[in-house]
Amino acid sequence: MNILGINAFHGDASAALVKDGELVAAIEEERLNRRKHCAGFPGLAAKAVLSGSGVAPTEIDHVAVSRDPKANLHKKILFTLQKRPSFTKLVKDRLANVAKVRGLDDALAAALGVQAKQLRAKFHNVEHHKSHLSSAFFVSPFDEAACLSIDGFGDFVSNMRAVGRGLDLEILDRVEFPHSAGLFYTGITQFLGFHKFGEEWKMMGLAPYGKPTYVEKLRQVIRPLDGGRFELNLDYFRHHSEGIEMTWDDGSPQMGLCFSPKLAELLGPARDPEDPEFFGKWADIAHSTQVVFEEIFFHVLNDLHARTKLTKVALAGGCALNSVANGKIFERTPFREVFVQPAAGDNGTAIGAAFFVEHSVLRRPRNFVMRHAYTGPGFTDAEVAAAIESARGNGSVGSVGSVGWDPTISVRHLEDADLYREVVTAMTAGKVVGWFQGKMEFGPRALGNRSIVADPRRADMKDILNKRIKHRETYRPFAPSVLEEKAAEVFERSEPSPFMLMVYKVKEAMRAKLPAITHVDNTGRLQTVSAATNPRYHALISEFERQTGVPLVLNTSFNEHEPIVANPTEALNCYLKTRMDVLALGNWILTRQVQADVDAA
Ligand SMILES: [Fe+2]
Secondary structure (H helix, E strand, O other): OEEEEEEOOOOOOEEEEEEOOEEEEEEEHHHHHOOOOOOOOOHHHHHHHHOOOOOOHHHOOEEEEOOOOOOOHHHHHHHHHHOOHHHHHHHHHHHHHHHHHHOHHHHHHHHHOOOHHHOOOEEEEOOHHHHHHHHHHOOOOOOEEEEEEEEEEEOOEEEEEEEEEOOEEEEEEEEEOOOOHHHHHHHHHHHOOOOOOOOHHHHHHHHHHOOOOOHHHHOOOEEEEHHHEEEEOHHHEOOOOOOOOEEOOOOOOEEOOOEOOHHHHHHOOOOOOOOOOOOOHHHHHHHHHHHHHHHHHHHHHHHHHHHHOOOEEEEEOHHHHOHHHHOOHHHHOOOOEEEEOOOOOHHHHHHHHHHHHHHHHOOOOOOOOOOOOOOOOOOOHHHHHHHHHHHHHHOEOHHHOOOEOOOOOEEEEOOHHHHHHHHHHHHHOOOOEEEEOOOOOOOOOOOOOEEEEEOOOOOOHHHHHHHHHHOOOOOOOOEEEEEHHHHHHHEOOOOOOOOOOEEEEEOHHHHOOOOOOOOOOOEEEEEEEOOOOOHHHHHHHHHHHHHHOOOEEEEEEOOOOOOOOOOHHHHHHHHHHOOOOEEEEOOEEEEOOOOHHHHHO
């Protein structure tokens, strides 16, 4: 039984393959076409998840699409009829999108290089939030759990709650357009001058620098309602009245401003994106937004607990990527076990739609738990060697860039133990290491296979990374990857966080020792690494502990202002164009002289 899940014409387009009830591959289109958050049709991803799986396009039994133009249709029509003519553009855009979703079989056949009539698969439309809920519950270890999907919007809904039991999701309720906790967060993110799609991280990272001085004002923008519901004060938004301009094609999505001019009456003028100042008032607004978002998030979750009396919860939707809020679930709700799927955003709906068909439609039993996120492409030792040879031989790195080879680079092939030892020795000398191993991660976080790793003990490491590679806002924190069995020695909580979706406080005694990963509010967005799911990364961190006594490393994604690198050539390109010192590509290690004097300057 082969089910292809597709998230198409929505942010973070992606594809997933579920074969006999197991997730065998899941990939975001952006990693393959190199356009961040790409929202088009995931043709490359669909082809990639099939390749290596032994499943031919003609052997796909079902295609599950994570949206349903017919879902909540009566609400959409009613809402549209109530609106003025100015709303017609939004209606037109929506109809154009519906047409695209209906033409998916042709798009898929073309992407897979077959005729549409050769595809014998049955197509299913799965409502967006049912896909989110399925992406969490059906791959969780829970037989029964409370489930929450919370995001901006999808299929006219922003919030859906359910009870998951076995093969079924019993939907409890929905919060419909135009009300949305995700849109609240996005709106204030935009107000702070972060206008690109998916920049909510920037506000979350800024929040700890501020004070809660705008909480009262922001409580006027979104309000809790009885029954675990909430509503926006629509005076402060324009998505419901004018519609928001969205560019939803093959490139990176672009989204117009969703807040109205009235918000400036409440908070003062919006921040200019060019303003070099991030702190002061802006950090206070970020902090207050996080506080008010958490009030709504825990209002929704506590009511869900009260209604279900369950102690396990499965979360998905873009707001479930708010790792700061996730880390407080154990303190602020009665839930005792939490599962957040690594691609909790719209990328993960490809998985969710596929498992919804597998279980809720086909009634096939559950036999899979998503214990890791390494579902992307992997490369053999010979393929890595060929990529290095090509880069070295041509004097440049082929089609992904034109950066020349550096003749000071040495290339060696090491046994595992030597590789770990040498990489850690370089890290402890303050060097920055590209760590490219095994299969690529699914979801927004690099989890030790497409990562840049460094020594978390160095106070200057944040600056070094920013100067040499990341060039991002200097206030933003870097994250730690800690041995799962040692997490409790470093952090105040020890509940696992395998997908880097929980923020916990660093223990007081450890804070001064770990300046590169301890955020200004003494927290860290940790990844707990287990030997069972990533033995090589676990071995590397174990070697770091052996040499330093510290059971964690700094981990940031392997990229420079682009989607995370997917293949060895992209890793080589990133290595050559930045001033990364060492690159570990599988068992191949590349080292070069890096100008420490430039850092000092
Ligand atoms: Fe979503």
